Amino acid sequence: xxxxxxxxxxxxxxxxxxxxxxxxxxxxxxxxxxxxxxxxxxxxxxxxxxxxxxxxxxxxxxxxxxxxxxxxxxxxxxxxxxxxxxxxxxxxxxxxxxxxxxxxxxxxxxxxxxxxxxxxxxxxxxxxxxxxxxxxxxxxxxxxxxxxxxxxxxxxxxxxxxxxxxxxxxxxxxxxxxxxxxxxxxxxx
Amino acid sequence: xxxxxxxxxxxxxxxxxxxxxxxxxxxxxxxxxxxxxxxxxxxxxxxxxxxxxxxxxxxxxxxxxxxxxxxxxxxxxxxxxxxxxxxxxxxxxxxxxxxxxxxxxxxxxxxxxxxxxxxxxxxxxxxxxxxxxxxxxxxxxxxxxxxxxxxxxxxxxxxxxxxxxxxxxxxxxxxxxxxxxxxxxxxxx
Numbered sequence: 001x002x003x004x005x006x007x008x009x010x011x012x013x014x015x016x017x018x019x020x021x022x023x024x025x026x027x028x029x030x031x032x033x034x035x036x037x038x039x040x041x042x043x044x045x046x047x048x049x050x051x052x053x054x055x056x057x058x059x060x061x062x063x064x065x066x067x068x069x070x071x072x073x074x075x076x077x078x079x080x081x082x083x084x085x086x087x088x089x090x091x092x093x094x095x096x097x098x099x100x101x102x103x104x105x106x107x108x109x110x111x112x113x114x115x116x117x118x119x120x121x122x123x124x125x126x127x128x129x130x131x132x133x134x135x136x137x138x139x140x141x142x143x144x145x146x147x148x149x150x151x152x153x154x155x156x157x158x159x160x161x162x163x164x165x166x167x168x169x170x171x172x173x174x175x176x177x178x179x180x181x182x183x184x185x186x187x188x189x
Numbered sequence: 190x191x192x193x194x195x196x197x198x199x200x201x202x203x204x205x206x207x208x209x210x211x212x213x214x215x216x217x218x219x220x221x222x223x224x225x226x227x228x229x230x231x232x233x234x235x236x237x238x239x240x241x242x243x244x245x246x247x248x249x250x251x252x253x254x255x256x257x258x259x260x261x262x263x264x265x266x267x268x269x270x271x272x273x274x275x276x277x278x279x280x281x282x283x284x285x286x287x288x289x290x291x292x293x294x295x296x297x298x299x300x301x302x303x304x305x306x307x308x309x310x311x312x313x314x315x316x317x318x319x320x321x322x323x324x325x326x327x328x329x330x331x332x333x334x335x336x337x338x339x340x341x342x343x344x345x346x347x348x349x350x351x352x353x354x355x356x357x358x359x360x361x362x363x364x365x366x367x368x369x370x371x372x373x374x375x376x377x378x
Contacts, residue, residue: 039359042291043283046276050284070269080259080272087235087273088280094232095239102231170228 001156002029004062004093005149006053007141008070008086010045011038013052014141017060018131018149022157026150028131029060031142042084049085053092065093066152068144069102099163103151108144111151123147190345191218193251193282194338195242196330197259197275199234200227202241203330206249207320207338211346215339217320218249220331231273238274242281254282255341257333258291288352292340297333300340312336 001021007014013034020026034052036045057065067090070083093100106116112126124136124143130150137143190210196203202223209215223241225234246254256279259272282289295305301315313325313332319339326332 039362043279043289046280047283050280083269083272084276084279087276090232090273091235091239091277091280094236100232173228 002062003064003149003152005145006067006089007144008082010081010085012141013085014145015056016146022154031137033142049088053089065098065100066148069104108147108151111154112147191251192253192338192341194334195256195278196333197271199270199274201330202274203334204245205335211343220326238277242278254287254289255337258293297336297340300343301336
């Protein structure tokens with residue numbers, strides 16, 4: 001399984017591609033950061049994040065995309081940018097029909113270090129070891145993106161079963177028209 | 190000036206198109222709501238919002254898009270959806286090169302009712318009067334989208350001067366390469 005991990009952010013959006021299956025050694029295919037200028041105009045920054053994510057999807061053709069789930073207990077300003085960058089990443093993947101999974105920071109930490117409260121250094125060290133790298137990827141956003149991809153590969157069997165159950169529950173609860181779940185109501189004067 | 194106002198939301202995204210200039214009677218060209226199922230998968234909802242916004246941009250070809258600026262003092266869950274839907278709206282407009290303005294809820298209320306603390310009913314009543322409609326647009330998200338567009342048209346002269354000053358300040362502070370403000374750093378193993 002090939003997974004693109006995305007640690008969303010407007011200033012630095014970490015991206016990392018990992019290939020492998022649970023229980024076998026994993027391989028890193030690429031890691032990097034999509035950056036946009038902190039003083040840039042919001043729309044231009046979102047377009048730049050979209051272009052960056054699209055380029056990674058084009059080059060690596062991942063089967064799954066794992067994005068960090070955004071919480072709002074952080075700094076208000078940061079969380080907005082994170083939510084907006086994550087929306088762009090999820091949108092890019094979903095537009096191509098690539099399944100997207102969201103993992104919380106503590107799920108990711110627990111998956112790669114065994115503790116949901118691990119610090120950045122521990123996550124970096126374990127990513128380095130698990131992917132047999134010469135040094136921890138820098139900046140931390142890049143290492144976090146790889147950790148997300150690893151987390152997804154290891155949790156995939158359980159996640160997949162959960163998603164199937166949720167989809168079945170949704171289908172049973174409310175049958176939707178074949179045209180999809182959107183309706184646009186419009187009134188003209 | 191033709192403006193598309195967007196009151197962002199994942200479940201209900203209000204959209205309204207208003208044409209006119211400050212100091213002259215305004216005309217509503219269209220109003221509606223892009224809806225996605227509350228129990229839908231995030232990626233599919235974002236794709237649906239994108240399709241909805243794109244359809245409105247295609248049909249009305251606005252010169253400006255005005256989006257409500259998201260704050261996080263609301264409910265945590267709601268604010269994430271609002272931030273994500275707003276990112277999609279801003280992205281769609283910016284991709285086409287349409288300038289986007291963000292207005293706070295109190296700026297919008299103050300513009301159309303004279304008070305930044307006006308309630309939904311007052312906003313709806315003023316939108317109805319200003320656009321000479323037979324009845325207030327429903328739901329409130331649709332009326333809010335029209336209020337955003339009206340606010341933008343009335344504030345446009347001041348906003349335009351401010352944006353020019355900010356762009357000039359940015360250009361003076363940090364000259365950027367001609368290729369644009371994004372850099373993608375990539376490391377391959």
